[in-house]
Amino acid sequence: MGCNGLREVHVSDVTAAIKKLCVSANCNVPRETIGALERAVETEESPVGREVLKQILENHRIAREEGVPACQDTGVAMVFVEVGQDVHFVGGDLYAAINEGVRQGYTEGYLRKSLVNDPLFKRVNTGDNTPAMIYVDIVPGTDVKITVAPKGGGAENMSGIAMLAPAAGVEGVKKFVVERVQKAGSNPCPPVVVGVGIGGTFDRVALLAKKALLRPVGSHNPDPAYAKLEEELLAEINKLGIGPQGFGGRTTALAVNIEYAPCHIASMPVAVNLNCHVGPHETVVL
Amino acid sequence: MAIEISTPLTDEVVARLKAGDNVRISGILYTARDAAHKRLVALLAEGKELPMDIRGQIVYYVGPTPARPGRAIGSAGPTTSYRMDSYAPVLMEHGLKGMIGKGSRSQDVRDAMVRFKAVYFAAIGGAGALLAKCVKASELVAYEDLGPEAIRKLTVEGFPAVVVNDIYGNDLYEEGVRKYRVS
Ligand code: SF4
Numbered sequence: 001m002g003c004n005g006l007r008e009v010h011v012s013d014v015t016a017a018i019k020k021l022c023v024s025a026n027c028n029v030p031r032e033t034i035g036a037l038e039r040a041v042e043t044e045e046s047p048v049g050r051e052v053l054k055q056i057l058e059n060h061r062i063a064r065e066e067g068v069p070a071c072q073d074t075g076v077a078m079v080f081v082e083v084g085q086d087v088h089f090v091g092g093d094l095y096a097a098i099n100e101g102v103r104q105g106y107t108e109g110y111l112r113k114s115l116v117n118d119p120l121f122k123r124v125n126t127g128d129n130t131p132a133m134i135y136v137d138i139v140p141g142t143d144v145k146i147t148v149a150p151k152g153g154g155a156e157n158m159s160g161i162a163m164l165a166p167a168a169g170v171e172g173v174k175k176f177v178v179e180r181v182q183k184a185g186s187n188p189c190p191p192v193v194v195g196v197g198i199g200g201t202f203d204r205v206a207l208l209a210k211k212a213l214l215r216p217v218g219s220h221n222p223d224p225a226y227a228k229l230e231e232e233l234l235a236e237i238n239k240l241g242i243g244p245q246g247f248g249g250r251t252t253a254l255a256v257n258i259e260y261a262p263c264h265i266a267s268m269p270v271a272v273n274l275n276c277h278v279g280p281h282e283t284v285v286l
Numbered sequence: 287m288a289i290e291i292s293t294p295l296t297d298e299v300v301a302r303l304k305a306g307d308n309v310r311i312s313g314i315l316y317t318a319r320d321a322a323h324k325r326l327v328a329l330l331a332e333g334k335e336l337p338m339d340i341r342g343q344i345v346y347y348v349g350p351t352p353a354r355p356g357r358a359i360g361s362a363g364p365t366t367s368y369r370m371d372s373y374a375p376v377l378m379e380h381g382l383k384g385m386i387g388k389g390s391r392s393q394d395v396r397d398a399m400v401r402f403k404a405v406y407f408a409a410i411g412g413a414g415a416l417l418a419k420c421v422k423a424s425e426l427v428a429y430e431d432l433g434p435e436a437i438r439k440l441t442v443e444g445f446p447a448v449v450v451n452d453i454y455g456n457d458l459y460e461e462g463v464r465k466y467r468v469s
Pocket of ligand 1: 188279411
């Protein structure tokens with residue numbers, strides 16, 4: 001503890017934590033997701049679908065036991081940091097320390113480097129999977145909570161935003177979300193987890209949808225109205241018939257997670273961000 | 287029961303495969319993603335030779351993770367195929383018989399499969415750890431500068447895949463979804 005009740009955290013501890021999380025998240029599919037896949041094997045009606053789900057479970061077991069990434073697309077490193085406001089970082093720049101952790105994790109951990117330096121003209125691989133996509137929030141207290149969520153391109157490319165009129169209501173939201181999943185079809189490697197953001201602004205709603213994916217499969221929004229909407233959307237999506245890998249079946253999505261925020265009187269932004277059945281993320285508290 | 291097939295694929299084998307069939311592939315797969323396809327198609331346009339003979343062969347759309355020491359390959363599941371749609375018909379015209387990826391193909395690609403008698407298989411997206419177990423050897427063929435997107439020759443045994451598009455114009459994605467859709 002430093003003076004004035006500040007807690008000092010050395011940025012090298014952040015680097016070490018990020019490095020470990022990058023490797024571990026890619027090899028360990030969250031256990032709530034595994035549980036949902038196991039239940040889906042029991043309920044799926046399509047024989048091809050059941051076979052696919054079994055192979056997916058076998059894959060996730062091999063990945064965990066042998067320390068091999070569950071999917072070869074080890075993604076862009078999404079890094080979410082909640083910093084207690086009484087924390088003082090020492091030893092260097094926090095953002096540089098995070099990127100150093102990603103660099104070490106992806107190069108030393110045999111993960112794929114999937115970033116290009118320039119989106120349009122050069123498109124040269126940066127060679128070490130940096131830069132990470134970093135979001136920092138200031139919260140009360142002295143903890144530093146770090147979440148790494150590697151995000152593959154296949155599912156991310158199927159995202160969408162709509163600036164709906166408030167009059168569109170619940171039906172408008174449902175229609176947009178279900179249509180997004182339908183359009184995505186087999187591309188995001190179903191069964192998927194559907195992250196939905198509602199409210200905020202154009203930029204904020206996308207982040208809400210992404211953060212919704214950090215919630216475990218099977219959890220619900222604490223607001224009962226939104227929790228009910230999550231259930232209804234899941235049921236609607238599973239009527240689409242897309243099924244495991246899009247070969248047809250009942251298990252198109254494992255969960256729908258919604259996060260919402262207040263918004264302007266004239267607006268109702270909605271965003272959809274998809275995760276595949278891998279959808280990795282891991283958290284530590286320093 | 288899965289159908290065992292091996293490369294190079296003959297017209298007789300290709301003719302037997304129907305959308306929805308489970309197969310286990312043994313033999314050679316050539317890896318290539320968008321960047322490598324772009325170069326291959328450019329070579330063909332200039333009338334030059336390709337770095338490998340694609341006649342009767344299967345291309346696997348994959349960009350694996352780096353191999354740990356002592357292993358043939360890292361995690362190696364399929365990537366989304368539509369990004370190769372604009373290049374695939376030319377390769378089939380030059381004798382390519384199979385493609386492995388995930389996700390549906392354009393009408394152009396499907397027409398080319400009927401015309402040039404080639405099939406499209408899907409492997410399970412996100413099953414990179416499981417599929418890597420079927421890869422016994424991996425050898426660099428071309429374009430090392432592309433990193434994970436370089437062309438590699440993989441020797442595989444019992445590689446699991448499902449026939450999505452056959453030479454008769456069938457499409458498993460369309461048929462499967464139609465069957466289970468509740469309207
Ligand atoms: S969508 Fe997910 S499972 Fe599919 S290839 Fe991308 S990261 Fe892998």
